[in-house]
Amino acid sequence: MDVVLRFGGVSKNDDDPDPWQTLIGPGTLRRVLAYFRPHIGKVALFVLVAALESLVVVVVPLLLMELVNGGILKDDAGVVASMAGLAAGLALVGALLQLVSAYISGQIGQGVSYDLRVQALRHVQQLPIAFFTRTQTGVLVGRLHTELIMAQQAFSQLLMAATSAVTVILVMAELFYLSWLVAVVTLVLIPLFLVPWIYVGRVIRRRTGRLMDANTGLGGLLQERFNVQGAMLSKLFGRPREEMAEYADRAERIRRIGVSLSVYGRLAFVMMALMASLATALVYGIGGGLVLAGAFQLGTLVALATLLGRLFGPITQLSGMQETAQTVVVSFSRIFEVLDLKGLIEERPGAVALAKDTAPEIEFDDVAFRYPTADEVSLRSLEYVRAERERGETTPEVLRGVSLHVPAGTLTALVGPSGAGKSTLTHLVSRLYDPTGGVIRVGGHDLRDLTFDSLREAVGVVSQDAYFFHDTIRQNLLYARPTATEDELIEACRGAQIWDLIASLPGGFDTVTGDRGYRLSGGEKQRLAIARLLLKAPTIVVLDEATAHLDSESEAAVQRALKTALHNRTSLVIAHRLSTIREADQILVIDDGRVRERGTHDELLAEGGLYAELYHTQFAKAGSDAAEPASDAAELHHREPEPVHGGG
Numbered sequence: 267m268d269v270v271l272r273f274g275g276v277s278k279n280d281d282d283p284d285p286w287q288t289l290i291g292p293g294t295l296r297r298v299l300a301y302f303r304p305h306i307g308k309v310a311l312f313v314l315v316a317a318l319e320s321l322v323v324v325v326v327p328l329l330l331m332e333l334v335n336g337g338i339l340k341d342d343a344g345v346v347a348s349m350a351g352l353a354a355g356l357a358l359v360g361a362l363l364q365l366v367s368a369y370i371s372g373q374i375g376q377g378v379s380y381d382l383r384v385q386a387l388r389h390v391q392q393l394p395i396a397f398f399t400r401t402q403t404g405v406l407v408g409r410l411h412t413e414l415i416m417a418q419q420a421f422s423q424l425l426m427a428a429t430s431a432v433t434v435i436l437v438m439a440e441l442f443y444l445s446w447l448v449a450v451v452t453l454v455l456i457p458l459f460l461v462p463w464i465y466v467g468r469v470i471r472r473r474t475g476r477l478m479d480a481n482t483g484l485g486g487l488l489q490e491r492f493n494v495q496g497a498m499l500s501k502l503f504g505r506p507r508e509e510m511a512e513y514a515d516r517a518e519r520i521r522r523i524g525v526s527l528s529v530y531g532r533l534a535f536v537m538m539a540l541m542a543s544l545a546t547a548l549v550y551g552i553g554g555g556l557v558l559a560g561a562f563q564l565g566t567l568v569a570l571a572t573l574l575g576r577l578f579g580p581i582t583q584l585s586g587m588q589e590t591a592q593t594v595v596v597s598f599s600r601i602f603e604v605l606d607l608k609g610l611i612e613e614r615p616g617a618v619a620l621a622k623d624t625a626p627e628i629e630f631d632d633v634a635f636r637y638p639t640a641d642e643v644s645l646r647s648l649e650y651v652r653a654e655r656e657r658g659e660t661t662p663e664v665l666r667g668v669s670l671h672v673p674a675g676t677l678t679a680l681v682g683p684s685g686a687g688k689s690t691l692t693h694l695v696s697r698l699y700d701p702t703g704g705v706i707r708v709g710g711h712d713l714r715d716l717t718f719d720s721l722r723e724a725v726g727v728v729s730q731d732a733y734f735f736h737d738t739i740r741q742n743l744l745y746a747r748p749t750a751t752e753d754e755l756i757e758a759c760r761g762a763q764i765w766d767l768i769a770s771l772p773g774g775f776d777t778v779t780g781d782r783g784y785r786l787s788g789g790e791k792q793r794l795a796i797a798r799l800l801l802k803a804p805t806i807v808v809l810d811e812a813t814a815h816l817d818s819e820s821e822a823a824v825q826r827a828l829k830t831a832l833h834n835r836t837s838l839v840i841a842h843r844l845s846t847i848r849e850a851d852q853i854l855v856i857d858d859g860r861v862r863e864r865g866t867h868d869e870l871l872a873e874g875g876l877y878a879e880l881y882h883t884q885f886a887k888a889g890s891d892a893a894e895p896a897s898d899a900a901e902l903h904h905r906e907p908e909p910v911h912g913g914g
């Protein structure tokens with residue numbers, strides 16, 4: 267009956283052990299407990315309230331006993347009334363205590379989840395970009411959100427189980443006090459009741475875990491397929507019937523587990539009710555005989571029956587305590603796994619700030635780089651579809667022996683075949699990755715000696731496919747400089763040649779750019795990204811020119827926008843336009859991870875090497891297609907390094 271599901275090449279069966287099971291390392295429990303230390307006062311208060319709650323549970327049967335023995339049997343209406351009144355009053359107190367303990371346990375549980383959530387988010391925010399390139403978003407969200415909620419719920423159950431433990435001890439003590447015979451019979455009954463209960467409880471917990479996994483898996487899949495780009499890919503390339511079958515398979519698994527869970531849940535409830543009824547019948551049977559034999563009075567029998575009714579609930583809660591505790595520890599461990607991921611790129615103690623307002627020089631000294639392996643940067647359990655063979659493999663060197671110098675305030679164009687390592691090289695400048703060999707210096711400092719803040723402020727990046735949050739144009743621009751005024755926004759947009767478009771939109775700056783800025787054309791997106799860059803006013807610009815062919819008007823607009831963006835800045839541009847290449851102070855031809863040629867356009871053309879070949883096959887053609895005015899191209903770059911003033 268089990269369906270074998272395939273998750274990107276990994277088959278998974280309902281009864282398989284979880285291949286990504288989290289290992290609970292030594293010291294985990296101590297680490298979990300450390301999160302409760304700040305809440306120790308509340309924990310103590312909770313224990314006190316729980317003890318009072320249990321006390322109420324065992325005192326009420328004693329009142330009922332007195333009501334029968336001292337009131338009804340002795341024909342004393344006063345005792346009947348006062349005992350009934352006291353029992354009612356205590357019931358009220360018990361109810362209030364339950365509310366108070368729920369409040370305190372909520373405070374503790376939510377407090378711990380809050381601490382853990384904030385810590386995890388802060389940590390993930392600092393993880394290297396390599397982690398995000400590896401991790402499936404939906405699964406990460408599941409880990410940091412859904413599982414945290416699960417940990418918190420399990421923790422609440424654990425606190426309730428602690429209350430139950432006190433109740434069970436007090437109830438058993440009172441049973442022995444009232445009638446050792448009934449107490450012994452009860453002790454015999456408990457295991458009879460517990461064995462099937464524990465079995466059912468285990469099945470329920472195992473299936474609940476599977477249900478959560480199945481839900482997270484389906485959620486991840488939907489998130490991937492239903493964002494704009496996923497939906498586009500699926501519309502253009504997708505096989506709707508096969509995809510639907512995969513959704514249906516996963517949904518079927520959720521349905522099947524859900525149905526069995528509801529049956530087992532009901533079974534557990536029915537078993538508990540049945541056992542309580544059987545036990546009560548037995549106690550009335552034995553106890554009734556004892557009353558007839560004169561061993562004790564009727565009131566004692568009533569008290570015994572009432573006590574018994576209050577024993578099985580807490581016992582069931584206690585029976586699951588071990589596994590609930592495991593759930594808490596496992597869920598915490600799974601979050602600890604994320605917390606323990608190394609930052610890889612960290613700020614050194616005593617890091618210095620890069621000087622503001624002056625364009626610095628950039629220098630690569632014998633730089634080598636390989637992308638980190640999956641094991642170095644991510645968690646197997648967060649990738650979900652990592653192929654087996656990828657484990658432990660090393661990655662090839664993408665850059666080798668790269669030495670280059672970009673003088674302050676000048677433009678260096680990077681050209682080369684696809685996959686040569688141009689983008690990788692630019693990633694190193696913004697320290698998305700650290701080199702595996704050699705040194706990169708900015709303004710004379712090793713990049714690794716600079717503070718993150720000053721580097722982030724200094725480097726502005728415009729990628730080929732600029733990303734925008736699903737928010738208004740205004741908010742997307744303000745992301746670069748939250749304090750920018752309306753005038754500064756307009757000035758930046760004018761500089762980026764995008765103001766006319768924004769002004770023509772009915773919503774102006776308040777137009778929502780949509781998921782990944784999808785409502786903008788390629789050229790518009792890049793110009794908006796340039797406006798964002800101008801607002802940031804960095805001293806270093808890393809730019810990947812759009813390869814997409816733009817019409818002559820857009821081409822000229824982007825060209826003018828670039829002129830503003832690169833003015834007075836140290837620029838590293840992955841160039842696709844002849845105009846940019848011609849005007850570059852130097853051109854570096856990157857091939858197979860090395861700097862193959864360097865020089866100006868004319869020098870390289872005269873050399874007749876790879877550049878000349880690329881020029882004739884690509885740039886010359888692109889240049890003749892492009893219609894930017896020659897004067898724009900000539901003015902593209904201002905070479906004198908001067909102080910940079912905020913772009914607006």
Ligand SMILES: Nc1ncnc2c1ncn2[C@@H]1O[C@H](COP(=O)(O)OP(=O)(O)OP(=O)(O)O)[C@@H](O)[C@H]1O
Binds near residue numbers: 664683684
């Ligand atoms: N995140 C990554 N993890 C592993 N390898 C990567 C990663 N990104 C790029 N690579 C590999 O590094 C090499 C260089 O890629 P890079 O993107 O730097 O080339 P490029 O010169 O910019 O190419 P293009 O002009 O096509 O954009 C390629 O072989 C690529 O497959």
